[in-house]
Structure formats: structure tokens, C-alpha cells
Amino acid sequence: MIKMKPLVIPFFYESFSLYRSRGYSVEDCIELDKDETIDAITQSLRKNGFEVVPVGDMKELVHCIARGEHEKWDLAFSISEGMHGVGREAQIPGLLEAYQIPHVFSDAATLSLCLDKGKTKMVLEHMGIPTAPFAVVPPSWSIEKGISQILEQSRHTADLKQMPLFIKPACEGSSKGIYSFSKVESIEDLEQGVQKLQTRFPGQSILIEKYLAGREYTTSILGSGDSARVIGTVHHDWRGVAPPPGTETDYSAKSQSDVGFYNFHNKNKLLEDPVDRMADKEDSSEVQEVERLALETWRKLECCDVGRVDVRCGLDGRPYVLEVSGLYMMHWITSSMVLAGGYRPPSRDFA
Template sequence: MLRLTLAALLVPLSFASTLRPRDGYKIPSTSFDSQSTFDTYWSYNYPWGTDHNGAARMASSQVKVGGGQVTLTATPTSGQPATGDGLAIHYLSGTIYAKEYFTVAANGGYDFTGDFLASTAKGTWPAFWLTGADSWPPEIDLAEWKGSGKISFNSLGMNNQWITKDVTYNSGSWHTLKMEVRDLNGVDVQTKFYMDGALQATQTGNAMVGKPFWLIMDYQMEGSSGSPGPTSSMVTSKRCCSAADNPQLNAVYGNDTEIQVLVSLVYDACSTYRELGYSEIDCADLSKDEETPAISNTLKLIGHHVTLIPGIKPLVQQLAVGKAAEWDLVFNVSEGFYGTARESQVPGLLEAYQIPYTFSDAATLALCLDKGRTKIILDHHKIPTASYFIISKDEELVDYSKFESISYPLFIKPAAEGSTKGLEEYCKVNVQAELAPAVEKVKARFPTQDIVVEKFLAGREMTVSILGTGSQSRVIGVREILWPTVDTESCNKSALDFPVETSDVEYEDSLNMDDPQVKAACQVALKTWKILGCRDAGRVDMRFGVGAEDSVPNVLEVNPIAGLTPGGYSSLPASAAVNGIFFRELMELIIDSAIKRTQAYKKESFVDCAF
């Protein structure tokens, strides 16, 4: 953080002189469960008082605790006297600090972990940081938001040199942050900063070993975050904050029982195929480069042992030499690359070897990838889906007369693609004259696939995230896709109301779950999930019609193996986080679901997972 005056940071000498390095101190993840547990580990305001380097004065009334969460609220105020350094006070806000300080001893260190919902609006300045208890520097900003739309990770060593890293931050979602603070060489301290399981930065703080630090969570305003700040109350929240020295990883998160799993993580990296010359569109379905380390690191944080297997060919090699005997579970996020049943290839192989794995089985994955056959099953079970026809890949001459029974506009898409692959502007057919040219273009690009022609639905579009299997399935979040409104005066071409390969769509994860259309979408999605035999976690994509069809959510497609890139990118973890299931917990619940249904879940045993 940028400090306005050194005097504002120093603990009074009479107070500082009482400090002694204390190692081995821990704050449990239950410290925000109630006022009594909070009072055991935390104090209000800053260690030095109510003021610091911004326009907010701290007051305990602005701090709310309970249910595993602490909420700090900044409220505009007037008539407050200036700080001792002459800074005007425009807000009353909340700050807390740990009652005991933290010292990184030689060969020692700490892990600091928490879930955060923080504002990045101009004039808001929340932070989670360590500052020297008897001098400044040193300082480590474990997380700092300065009104720029980004999160900052910073270190200031005794040599007075700042090291900083800014990362784009989705302020509308909860994020899990973890900082590993370690003795590096007996003198310097190394800090690794993680967000949602992915490593964001590694920094070295000069001569920090043996220096006592205060741990502070504050909600300062204006100052380095810009001014003027907001004119209404602003809130930042933190959940399950914990700190531990050389922790047993499950203890950091407050688990009662340690369950270790040997997991093989099977994935298809986008970068692998891009290096082979395939385009970004060709690789649209594959794991983003950020996804695999996020999943792997999070599983390791939970306490599991993880082996990385980059695709089906390395998996075959591992099976051939008997490595499967070492795995308790395969965490399967492999989408495959070749063929119209590519998503089922890894599961089919694992089933042949009788190896338990996460997510849906081979039959369900093959079915759901084929949108035409999925619609046939949905029709049979009277689940709403847009009226449709299927053009077989073997149908050389298309009989277009059969489409006369469907009213325009229509929508055309390849049957076995996902992630908008194959969707172009011409896929929406508004009049009969556009139909044959559009179909021929799709046939030419995807000659080995059937083509689905369906009635275009012009209403709201949502994707419903589901966790669990069978009767244990439940909705954990909903994301709505927001299509642009056309401004006919300033725009020469119509804005698209459907996705294409180059779409840059907007979305909303914080939906009103009591909205009748949201409720209807959740009900239809959950019924679809169960009928198709989907397992553990995934998504169902829905669209509403217009007019009399407004209240009817139609199933567009089912994603039984959904993207898991955290940080707001993938729908499943993003909408789950908005509803209180953060990435670490999501991974735990997926593993738990898979183990329970394979009847291998024993509280007393240790399990190995392959990922």
C-alpha cells in the first residue's frame, strides 16, 4: 500500500516495546462463526487506533460477524474531525486485526487463507495485509483492491523496495485467496500468492525473517483508490479466514477428518493442440491453461495426492504399465479432440479397467454431446425443447419441404460441437430463402456430423449449474447470458441475440432465485439432469421463447463435463461461488460425490486420486 506518512504506520514505542516474536500461532477457520469466537482471535480498528491513510475512520459498529463471515461496511459521514495528519474523514468504516502477531522464524512460515467478496469501485480500498509491528517497512499486501478493477499482491522489504503484481479481478464473485509466507534463506521471506487455486505471483521480501507482523483486514476509502468515493454504503465480506504455521492442510480449512485421495487428473490442454497448429476455435472445448493448475493446486490444498495425465494417449501409457493400481480416483476433465463421441473416450477406457472417475459415464457423455439424439430423449420424457428436425450426415440431398411445419426464424447448428464452435451469423435463418445456403455451409464444414435445425427462441438464456447425482442432485447457481440491445441510430448492423464463435458476451451470476423464470429453469434443468443420468457436477443450458412461451424454459444442451476455470471465467464455479460454494469446497463436493457413488468412501481410510 502507498503510505502517506510514516508516522501513521508506527506503533507507539511504549506498545511496540512489549512485542516478542511468537511462532506457532494459528487462527482457525471458525473464527468468524460467532461473536465469542471472533473476540478470541480478533480486535477492532487498527493496532494503533481508528485512523490510517485514507478518508475512513474505523468503528466497531461497521463490523458484522457471524455464520463464518465478517462483513465490513463503509458508510458516508460528515462532521468528523480530520486525522492527526490532516486527512479529511468522509466515511465510517470497519477494520479488524489479529490479537497476536506473526513472525516468520528461520525454517518457518505461515499459510493465510480466506474467501473474499471485495469491491473494486473507484474510491474503495479494502485490503488483507501484514505490516511490521515494531517498524515499517516491512509489509506484505496479501490482497489489496484500489478501485482499479484489479487485485494487487505486494511486498515491501527492509530495503524499502516494492514488488507488485496486479491481476484482473471479478468483484461480483467470491474468490478464495491463499498466501504461503516462508523463510527463503534464513534472511529473506518468500510469499506465494494464490487466487482460486491458481498461483498469481511469487515475491521475495528482503530481510523479513524474525520481524513481527500485524495481520489486518481493513476497508479504507479514497486515498490511493481515487476520489471522490461512492456516495452510498459499500460492503466487503470475508469468510473462513485462517492462518497457520507449517499447517496440515486440512487443519487450515477446519476439517474434522483428514481424507487423502490419490487422484489422477486427466485433461486435454488447449495449448498442446495449438502447438500442433490447430486454431483457437478448433480448441474451444479443451481445458483452458489456467484450469488444470487451479484444480490440481486446490486438490493438493485439500490434502489429496495428484498425478497429472495430459490426455488419452498418456493415459493409455499409464494403464499399460499398471499405474492405475496406484489411483483411487480419476478426476476427468478430458473433452477429447477427435470424433463425435470424443468426450466418452476417456470414461470408456476407465470403465474397461474398472477405475472410478468423476462426472458422467461414457454413455451419458456420448449422448449429451449429440444434440439431436438428446432432443429425441427429451421429447420422449416431455421435457421442453425447441421444435426441430435432424439432417443426417448421410443425407446428400436435403428435402427442405419438411421444414414448412416450423415457423421462422430457425437456428442451424452441428449436432456434436460445443463452446459456440460452428456457430456463425448465418446460423440464424430468418426467411426460407436463407435456409438452404446456411445448411450447405454447415454441412461443408462438418461433413461427419448430423445437423440440427430448430425453432429459434428469442427469450432469456440461462445456464443452470448442478451438483450431485440422482436423488442427491441440486441446483447450486444460475448464470444468465445478457444479449445487447440494438441502438438503430448509432449502429448500422443488428446486434446478435445468440452466441457465435467470436462472441464476447456479458452475463449475470447474481440472479434472484425467486424469479419465476429462474425457478422454472432450475426445475426443468434438474429433471433433465436426472433423466439423462448425469453425475457429480455440470450444467444445463436453457432458453425461453417469447409471447405465450415466456414461462417455458427449453433445454438447449446439457454439459455433463463442464468447464471449471475459476475467477469468473467458467459458469459452474462462478455461479456456485455467488451462492456460497467457493472453488475449494466445490472440488471437495465433486470428489465426495464421486467417491460416495462408487462405494469407496470411508471416513477412516486414506484414498489416492489421479487427476
């Protein structure tokens, strides 16, 4: 019997600890992978019979190509988030595609689109997929121009004149750039908040959305095209969660649907106070509609292999797509995909 040679799998990632050692802040590195995640994926691929080549980040890929090492590669596996530019998640896939090296997960064009939440919402709206009313503040905007001009240019002007609104950088993930001031109650707060985000994220558009006061879900999806299917859906339940630092909001006095959202400060502190709960579609028509909408969105954007769709409901009871991620965090404890798949890490209480 002829023994088949194992496929050679180059593995791409950015190490959180490595970039922290280079002087980047925790917030700069929040999307990067911990060494334990990188090691676990490497070992899992090897246990499944693949020859894994841990490469690292974009610069390491360039060096490998320059040395001709890429000619031995069969199929690339990338969880690279990138570090610079609004299309950073697509940089390694784009270079792989240029050298005709096949890779798993979505293609460079799709990853680049999905990272830009403003452009994604424009495409979703064109396709008839419900998304919250929005406006995009370009990097060239300054507070001297006033924010009303931006709101007037949106096709959703009437909706955006009603508070509260929500602001965040258009091209970030892991709640990076979302703070306690992201939910705004006045035009003055809106202008000041946008200016703060522009200072923190120069050269990046800022997204203004109508704040959705209903329940929030994350639906995990496996597969591509017609074969794509929902793994499961997580409900982010904010009841009893402490308020973000620097706020005096009495969360216990409000309904869960009116107060909660992930921000940079609280997202990584919720392991001790988890908000994720499995959503049972058998008992909820709302969850069924969320999953139907998520799968439709995934297919229409031509996402591949695995990822997630974040959905939040409005006071009208309708679900609206918040964002789509074709590059899913794979940490065995913190990833909602892990919970959606039915795994219960021993260090978290999901009861």
C-alpha cells in the same frame, strides 16, 4: 495413530496450448483447457490431501495402462473434452470403466448422449421434457436433395416451416460451429447454412431448431439423483452487446430477447462486455420454473456430480431445454458455474 495413505488421483485433460502447438486452430481447441486452469485444479486437489498424477489426454492414458501404471490409481478426475469423434467426451471415461477405474462426473454413456444434442432432444421429448421443435440433418444429406425433405420427416414440420430457425452442429460445445448465419430467415439461407456447417464439420449431423426468442439461462447443478441441487442460475442478458462480425443488425433497436445468442466469434470476447447476470429466483417465477425444469432434466438423464442445463424461453413464455452438459468448464473467470456459485472474479464487472 495410523496415518491414512492419500488417494491417488489421475488427472485427465487436453492442454489448449499443447494442441495449438501441434497445428490445431483456435476453433479446434476452443473447448480445451488453459494451462492456468489445469494447474489450479491440480493444486486444489493436492491441497485437499490427494496425490495427483497429471496424465493428460487419451494417448497418455493408453500409454499409462500399457505400462501398468493404472493399477496404483484410486479415483480418476477427468475434464477431458477429447479431440476426435462425436463421442469424444466419453472416450476417457469409457476406457476407465473398461479397466474398472472409478471416476468422478457422469458415466461414458451419459456423456456421449449429452454431447449429441439431436439425440438428447429425442430422449427429452420421449420423457416429456419441453425442448424446441427440431429436425436432424444426417451427414449423408446433400443440397441437391433439398432441405424440405428433412423438415417433412420431422414430427415438428409445421413449427419448422415458420422462420426464424437456428442451425448448429449437433456434437459441439463452447459455441463452436455457431456463427452469425446460424439464425436463418429463409429456406435458401437454411440450405446454404447447413451446407457450410457440413463442410466445416464433416461426418457430423446438423441440428435445426425453432429459434426461441425469449430469455436464455444457464442453471448450474451439483450432485446426483435425489441429492442433486441447483447452485444458481445465470441469465444471459444481451442488451447493449455489439453484433457479431459481418452483420449489420441494429441490436440497440431490438429487444434483448430477440437478438442475442452466443456464437464462436463473440463468446470469447465478452470478458470486456459481459452478458452474464445472476438470476434471482425469489423475484421471478420464470427463473423458478427454469430451475425446476433444469433439475428434472438432470435427474432424468442420470447426470452425476456437477454440470449445467441451458434453457431458453419461447414467445409463449415457456422454458425449453437447449442442451445438457455433464462436463463443465472450470475456468475461474469464464465459467458460468463460478458466477452461479457466488464468486466474483476481480477482472470482471458483474454489476
